[in-house]
Amino acid sequence: MASAATLTGDLSRTSLAVPGMHCAGCMSKVERALGAVPGxxxxxxxxxxxxxxxxxxxxxxxxxxxxxxxxxxxxxxxRRDLSAKAPSAVRPLLAPLAxxxxxxxxxxxxxxxxxxxxxxSTRELFHWLSxxxxxxxxxxAGRPFFTSAWRAVKRGTTNMDVPIxxxxxxxxxxxxxxxxxxxxxxxxxxxxxxLTFLLAGRVLDAMMRDRARAGVDALLSQxxxxxxxxxxxxxxxxxxxxxxxxxxxxxxAAGERLAADGEIVAGSSRFDQSILTGESAPxxxxxxxxxxxxxxxxxxxVDVQVSHAGHDTTLAEIARLMEASxxxxxRYVRIADRAARLYAPAVHTLSAITVIGWLLxxxxxxxxxxxxxxxxxxTCPCALGLAVPxxxxxxxxxxxxxxxxxxxxxxxxxxxxVDRALLDKTGTLTLGRPVPDExxxxxxxxxxRSVALALASHSTHPLSRGxxxxxxxxxxxxxxxxxxxxxxxxxxFARWNGxxxxxxxxxxxxxxxxxxxxxxxxxxxxxxxxxxxPDAVEAxxxxxxxxxxxxxxxxxxxxxxxAIGIDLGIATQAQTDPAQKQARVEAERKAGHRVLMVGDGxxxxxxxxxxxxxxxxxxxxxxxxxxxxxxxxQESLLALPRAVSASRRTMAVVKQNFALAIGxxxxxxxxxxxxxxxxxxxxxxxxxxxxxxxxxxxxxxGAAR
Amino acid sequence: xxxxxxxxxxxxxxxxxxxxxxFWALRSxxxxxxxxxxxxxxxxxxxxxxxx
Numbered sequence: 001m002a003s004a005a006t007l008t009g010d011l012s013r014t015s016l017a018v019p020g021m022h023c024a025g026c027m028s029k030v031e032r033a034l035g036a037v038p039g040x041x042x043x044x045x046x047x048x049x050x051x052x053x054x055x056x057x058x059x060x061x062x063x064x065x066x067x068x069x070x071x072x073x074x075x076x077x078x079r080r081d082l083s084a085k086a087p088s089a090v091r092p093l094l095a096p097l098a099x100x101x102x103x104x105x106x107x108x109x110x111x112x113x114x115x116x117x118x119x120x121s122t123r124e125l126f127h128w129l130s131x132x133x134x135x136x137x138x139x140x141a142g143r144p145f146f147t148s149a150w151r152a153v154k155r156g157t158t159n160m161d162v163p164i165x166x167x168x169x170x171x172x173x174x175x176x177x178x179x180x181x182x183x184x185x186x187x188x189x190x191x192x193x194x195l196t197f198l199l200a201g202r203v204l205d206a207m208m209r210d211r212a213r214a215g216v217d218a219l220l221s222q223x224x225x226x227x228x229x230x231x232x233x234x235x236x237x238x239x240x241x242x243x244x245x246x247x248x249x250x251x252x253a254a255g256e257r258l259a260a261d262g263e264i265v266a267g268s269s270r271f272d273q274s275i276l277t278g279e280s281a282p283x284x285x286x287x288x289x290x291x292x293x294x295x296x297x298x299x300x301x302v303d304v305q306v307s308h309a310g311h312d313t314t315l316a317e318i319a320r321l322m323e324a325s326x327x328x329x330x331r332y333v334r335i336a337d338r339a340a341r342l343y344a345p346a347v348h349t350l351s352a353i354t355v356i357g358w359l360l361x362x363x364x365x366x367x368x369x370x371x372x373x374x375x376x377x378x379t380c381p382c383a384l385g386l387a388v389p390x391x392x393x394x395x396x397x398x399x400x401x402x403x404x405x406x407x408x409x410x411x412x413x414x415x416x417x418v419d420r421a422l423l424d425k426t427g428t429l430t431l432g433r434p435v436p437d438e439x440x441x442x443x444x445x446x447x448x449r450s451v452a453l454a455l456a457s458h459s460t461h462p463l464s465r466g467x468x469x470x471x472x473x474x475x476x477x478x479x480x481x482x483x484x485x486x487x488x489x490x491x492x493f494a495r496w497n498g499x500x501x502x503x504x505x506x507x508x509x510x511x512x513x514x515x516x517x518x519x520x521x522x523x524x525x526x527x528x529x530x531x532x533x534p535d536a537v538e539a540x541x542x543x544x545x546x547x548x549x550x551x552x553x554x555x556x557x558x559x560x561x562x563a564i565g566i567d568l569g570i571a572t573q574a575q576t577d578p579a580q581k582q583a584r585v586e587a588e589r590k591a592g593h594r595v596l597m598v599g600d601g602x603x604x605x606x607x608x609x610x611x612x613x614x615x616x617x618x619x620x621x622x623x624x625x626x627x628x629x630x631x632x633x634q635e636s637l638l639a640l641p642r643a644v645s646a647s648r649r650t651m652a653v654v655k656q657n658f659a660l661a662i663g664x665x666x667x668x669x670x671x672x673x674x675x676x677x678x679x680x681x682x683x684x685x686x687x688x689x690x691x692x693x694x695x696x697x698x699x700x701x702g703a704a705r
Numbered sequence: 706x707x708x709x710x711x712x713x714x715x716x717x718x719x720x721x722x723x724x725x726x727x728f729w730a731l732r733s734x735x736x737x738x739x740x741x742x743x744x745x746x747x748x749x750x751x752x753x754x755x756x757x
Contacts, residue, residue, distance in 0.1 A: 024747035047741030094731060102724045106717060122709075129713065 012058045018076045037068045089206035096141040097199040103137030104192035111189040127179045127186050134188035141195050160340035163347045167376035197690050204389035227259040244309040252297045260309035261292050267302035271295045318578050321606035336388040351375040354673050374672045383689040387657035390697040395650040402704035403634040411629030415613040416651040417594045424599035425554035434466045434528035454478040455492045455503035535636045542641035581607035600624045646703040657693045664689040
């Protein structure tokens with residue numbers, strides 16, 4: 001089937017990804033526009049996932065939906081597979097957390113009564129009640145740990161979940177024994193609190209990881225979903241991208257992206273290939289020239305004979321590079337995992353030695369086991385489990401308020417260590433949109449300005465938009481024009497007071513420029529430049545002060561890159577393709593540097609994925625956004641030093657948290673080994689250490705300032 | 706002691722009711738789209754052409 005459409009009775013359901021939605025206004029616009037399409041039964045936006053689910057007649061082509069959204073200015077893609085959406089790691093943990101929290105509170109209530117002196121039958125009743133609440137709750141809430149521990153044990157390894165599971169199960173078993181034999185102590189509260197704190201840590205951790213989504217999917221959706229194919233008889237048909245084959249001829253309209261690589265056989269046009277190469281200026285191509293999947297046809301319709309389709313396209317090649325690089329980075333071992341690797345065997349050995357020691361000292365098996373469990377519970381990595389996620393969640397909340405979104409908690413760990421930064425030029429160091437030369441606009445007369453604004457406002461070409469924005473910012477009023485016509489690839493033509501006027505492509509010259517021609521005055525040539533982001537110089541100075549070497553790594557032409565490099569005083573490397581960018585990152589890493597890649601385009605995707613840490617601006621392509629660990633949404637480049645220093649502060653706090661957790665163990669473990677720990681002491685000590693770690697992490701609230 | 710026999714079950718029942726409410730909310734998809742739900746109250750429902 002062509003899209004994500006799945007048949008449910010007479011209605012089909014299609015899920016569309018609409019990355020441009022971000023507010024209530026967008027939601028209602030999208031839902032209303034789709035509702036107006038004939039055959040649509042309902043449309044419901046999910047703003048969190050930036051998708052809209054549409055129920056419609058089975059005959060309705062998903063393409064009609066995309067076009068309806070295009071009509072109101074939202075780019076959208078039919079999701080190829082509904083099941084491709086990665087399942088959230090948070091939701092399965094919410095129910096266990098709720099149960100564990102509920103049970104812990106109630107059992108604690110009963111335990112407090114026991115500790116404050118309930119005796120005899122009251123204590124027995126309370127213990128029985130505790131057991132009644134705790135056992136099913138532990139069985140349910142402990143499942144995430146039990147299954148993970150069982151998997152580890154089956155493979156003959158051990159992880160953090162093994163001591164947790166043993167501690168919880170043995171504690172519950174011994175407590176039950178105590179209850180049945182009307183003993184003094186039950187440990188249910190300790191076991192339940194342990195589960196609650198650990199699950200809270202897991203949920204926070206999963207929330208961080210949830211934001212990272214599969215980048216490769218987004219990359220492949222960058223290519224057009226299909227193309228209009230001219231068949232031998234002269235008829236045209238819309239074919240899905242997967243059905244395209246070498247030798248077919250696609251008709252690509254202006255404003256359409258190519259779905260496959262090929263050679264132009266009829267017509268000529270200008271193409272935006274910045275997504276593939278990073279080069280900012282559009283490229284002209286005519287009969288005989290190559291055109292690649294992902295390129296955007298800017299001006300006139302062309303016929304392209306397909307040479308490579310599907311997985312052979314240049315675009316798919318970039319996807320493969322990216323996938324390979326991502327696997328490379330996933331070898332990075334998170335601090336918490338490294339700690340767990342050392343921690344679990346140490347705890348096991350310690351409690352085993354304790355049990356054996358007490359047996360040798362003449363204690364009964366029951367006594368020795370109780371003390372062994374006390375050691376396991378008190379060393380259980382409650383505070384340790386919270387040490388990393390709490391700090392990361394607080395820090396990324398702070399960064400988010402400063403306009404920097406952290407997609408993966410481990411990015412903070414990786415970013416803290418970087419000592420080399422590679423920056424893309426177009427769209428990263430620069431704003432990625434053309435800005436007209438101010439000094440030339442100053443030379444314009446009042447009439448020229450108002451005519452220029454009127455002409456520019458009638459086109460959606462990037463240069464026109466840049467000009468209209470600059471003129472509107474100066475308070476220029478648009479002149480009244482007649483007979484306005486936009487000719488693709490040529491410019492906007494109109495009449496003003498009877499004179500022909502136009503804002504058009506200049507006859508010659510290089511770089512981006514437009515010619516403003518008014519028949520009564522000489523033609524004006526207005527050059528455009530891609531402006532540097534504000535605070536670029538200050539941001540690079542601050543990065544240097546943080547001990548990070550910066551250089552430019554761009555796909556644009558040497559001259560354009562060098563000009564920026566001289567302005568900023570940093571080294572440059574120009575005209576690199578995606579594979580070269582990736583190779584440069586790898587080379588730096590081999591040389592022992594930890595690399596931060598900052599980039600926005602599809603061509604930066606593999607490099608972003610290969611670097612130790614990566615940041616993309618909010619204006620980046622889908623692929624850039626997916627591949628990067630962090631995204632900054634404001635224009636200023638100061639976000640970079642801010643993110644680096646915030647991540648370094650986070651790592652400092654994480655290390656303090658580990659020190660606190662380990663210090664607590666160093667203090668509590670000897671007491672437990674010597675058999676001095678009662679349930680009250682264990683519960684208080686465990687909560688206190690967790691709360692201490694949380695309080696310490698809250699100091700990061702202002703980390704991004 | 707008599708007070709406890711009444712109060713303890715009441716406390717447990719109230720807690721269970723809260724837990725049940727949470728599960729109901731989780732099942733009925735109220736945590737599916739937190740960002741969208743927060744924005745949706747801003748949409749003016751009285752406008753024409755509203756989509757159910």
